[in-house]
Amino acid sequence: DLGKQERDKREIFKRPTLTGGQVCLVMFDIPEFASRGRTKFRRFLKKIGFRMVQRSVWESSADVADDVVQFIRKAVIKKWVNVYIGKRKS
Numbered sequence: 371d372l373g374k375q376e377r378d379k380r381e382i383f384k385r386p387t388l389t390g391g392q393v394c395l396v397m398f399d400i401p402e403f404a405s406r407g408r409t410k411f412r413r414f415l416k417k418i419g420f421r422m423v424q425r426s427v428w429e430s431s432a433d434v435a436d437d438v439v440q441f442i443r444k445a446v447i448k449k450w451v452n453v454y455i456g457k458r459k460s
Contacts, residue, residue, distance in 0.1 A: 382418045385432045391457050394435045396420065396428045398451040407447045414441050
């Protein structure tokens with residue numbers, strides 16, 4: 371299982387950068403009773419190169435939205451997380 375996780379992590383780092391100044395933006399509000407899922411999610415975002423904009427708002431210039439959505443589904447935190455691809459205006 372650790373080998374699969376390492377392979378998946380390496381594949382994510384090979385993802386291309388989003389074009390035209392776009393970013394992948396992740397916003398979440400995971401309740402306290404699901405704090406383990408929240409902690410794992412933050413670790414995952416860090417591991418794949420996201421940077422924290424605010425405590426529950428993270429961004430990446432890599433094309434990783436599908437990978438994030440896949441993690442969200444596996445972690446059963448879908449109802450508390452939103453993933454967007456958008457263009458930064460500032």
